[in-house]
Amino acid sequence: MPLWLEMLILMLLTYASGLGIGWFYWNRGGRRR
Amino acid sequence: MNAHRYILVIAGAVATSLISFASIVAHGPAFIAQVEAKAGKARDAAGGKDITLRFTTSQGWLTRHPELDGGADTPRDIRQRTASAIFVSPGVGGVHWNPDPTRMADTKGGPPRTPTLHCQDRVEGILRVRSIRFSEASAAIDPASGALLDEVAAALRPCVGSIIAITGHTDAMGSESANIRLSRDRAESIRKALIRRGIPAAGLRARGEGSGQPLEGLDPSDPANRRIEFSVISIRPLDPTPVDTPSAG
Numbered sequence: 001m002p003l004w005l006e007m008l009i010l011m012l013l014t015y016a017s018g019l020g021i022g023w024f025y026w027n028r029g030g031r032r033r
Numbered sequence: 034m035n036a037h038r039y040i041l042v043i044a045g046a047v048a049t050s051l052i053s054f055a056s057i058v059a060h061g062p063a064f065i066a067q068v069e070a071k072a073g074k075a076r077d078a079a080g081g082k083d084i085t086l087r088f089t090t091s092q093g094w095l096t097r098h099p100e101l102d103g104g105a106d107t108p109r110d111i112r113q114r115t116a117s118a119i120f121v122s123p124g125v126g127g128v129h130w131n132p133d134p135t136r137m138a139d140t141k142g143g144p145p146r147t148p149t150l151h152c153q154d155r156v157e158g159i160l161r162v163r164s165i166r167f168s169e170a171s172a173a174i175d176p177a178s179g180a181l182l183d184e185v186a187a188a189l190r191p192c193v194g195s196i197i198a199i200t201g202h203t204d205a206m207g208s209e210s211a212n213i214r215l216s217r218d219r220a221e222s223i224r225k226a227l228i229r230r231g232i233p234a235a236g237l238r239a240r241g242e243g244s245g246q247p248l249e250g251l252d253p254s255d256p257a258n259r260r261i262e263f264s265v266i267s268i269r270p271l272d273p274t275p276v277d278t279p280s281a282g
Contacts, residue, residue: 001126002094003065004057011053015046 057095065095068124072099075122081107081115097126153265155188165223165261172218174226182223186230189263196266198238199223205244205253217241223261 065088072086084104090096099119104112120128165182166175174182189197201216201223220239228234247253248260 001098002090002092002096003061004054004094006097006126007053007057008050011049012046015049019042019045 061095072119072122075118079115079118080111102131152192156263172222182226192265198264200262201241202260203244204256204258213241213243
């Protein structure tokens with residue numbers, strides 16, 4: 001597996017998990033308008 | 034979620050991809066050089082000095098999964114130890130051997146030999162002194178041959194990954210069409226018995242030759258021509274090295 005592909009997968013997984021955590025807290029009531 | 038947010042998420046993904054690619058361009062070569070130096074030291078310490086390491090993929094990309102090559106004159110245990118040492122070297126994600134079977138020439142000047150053919154020899158050795166018995170004019174395997182089949186399955190296990198042909202032969206008594214059918218059914222019974230013993234079905238081929246290929250020097254009607262032959266078609270020699278397991282780090 002090329003190094004760039006490993007890095008890309010790792011970074012995109014990190015990004016997606018960040019989005020997931022953000023989405024979870026946002027919908028849990030953390031959002032204040 | 035509205036379209037604006039989708040665009041934002043996708044833009045984030047694109048930016049992440051660009052950052053990862055740019056970081057590999059900037060730091061990849063230095064990182065791989067470091068990994069390569071450590072793997073080279075591990076290789077030398079394990080005694081496989083004439084084994085070469087290639088830290089690029091077939092497309093030319095840098096990788097943490099080196100391809101090992103050469104070392105044809107190095108004994109198998111040293112090759113194995115070298116591969117294991119490289120595998121546990123820091124930063125290495127996994128190792129694999131160059132899949133060129135000619136590298137397996139294990140004697141200087143001798144014919145190239147692949148490990149898969151060794152297991153064919155073992156099976157032939159087992160069947161030279163004993164044979165798998167069937168009920169008269171039937172494809173049902175004699176229960177007494179169960180232990181022998183266990184041994185055959187154990188001998189074939191190192192060949193898993195290659196195609197193993199099981200060929201049934203009969204003597205020339207009776208009609209040829211019935212003989213072909215019987216020899217094919219018997220080969221198929223052996224195939225099923227080996228599958229039950231854990232040999233993957235995908236690699237096993239059964240075929241019947243009838244009485245068309247009698248043993249050399251024997252009369253075609255001699256009952257000794259009734260037999261099952263195994264031939265291993267070497268398509269992927271297996272190397273007892275750690276599997277190519279990607280790991281973080």
